[in-house]
Amino acid sequence: MGDSFSKKENRNKKAKAKEDKAQRMKERKANNNKGKSLEDMLAYVDENGNLSAVPPKETRIEIDSKDIQIGATPRPPEDTTRTGIVTFFNTSKGFGFITDDKSKESIFFHVNELSEPVKEKDKVSFMRERGARGYNAIAVRKADPGAKTP
Structure with a gap:
């Protein structure tokens, strides 16, 4: 006794799905993005907050440590x-x-x-x-x- 038509059809569908999956896996391996250099993966932010692939021009501003205020501004003493x-x-x-x-x-x-x-x-x-x-x-x-x- 042989398999019924629907069993053969289901078996063929499963085999086709398996082949498609194997094909997709081969394509992913061929087009693999791994191995990119670090420079290709970096993104930079400019002074306006926009992303770019080009590093911004280096500009340094010297700040005197005396100009930096840490903490809350002191309140004037209350009349006791x-x-x-x-x-x-x-x-x-x-x-x-x-x-x-x-x-x-x-x-x-x-x-x-x-x-x-x-x-x-x-x-x-x-x-x-x-x-x-x-x-x-x-x-x-x-x-x-x-x-x-x-």
Whole structure:
């Protein structure tokens, strides 16, 4: 008993596909791009960002190391002493709040940071310190009565 027509056809298709594949492999080996020199594979970028096969003309610019700035530009030092008005002070609990004249924000202070006793609506000078919940006033003292407000 022989093979059916469709089996013969499938076998012939597989053989043809195998031959085609072998032919393509031979063509690839014949036209192999391997073995190019390094110079043939290099591409250059000119000053405008365009690719070219020709190396650009060598131009060197001398830069003085003193002209190179590394890092962020330094900020001018902040005025550390500020003024404000005591808006709230609880003597029994030992804390209060000062409204800063410059930023108009409410800043916490503790009685341990007072250099002299204060009461509400007193004009004070202080320094700010970053705390866990925002700014705290430290070194709080009554402002001079003749001092100018900003």
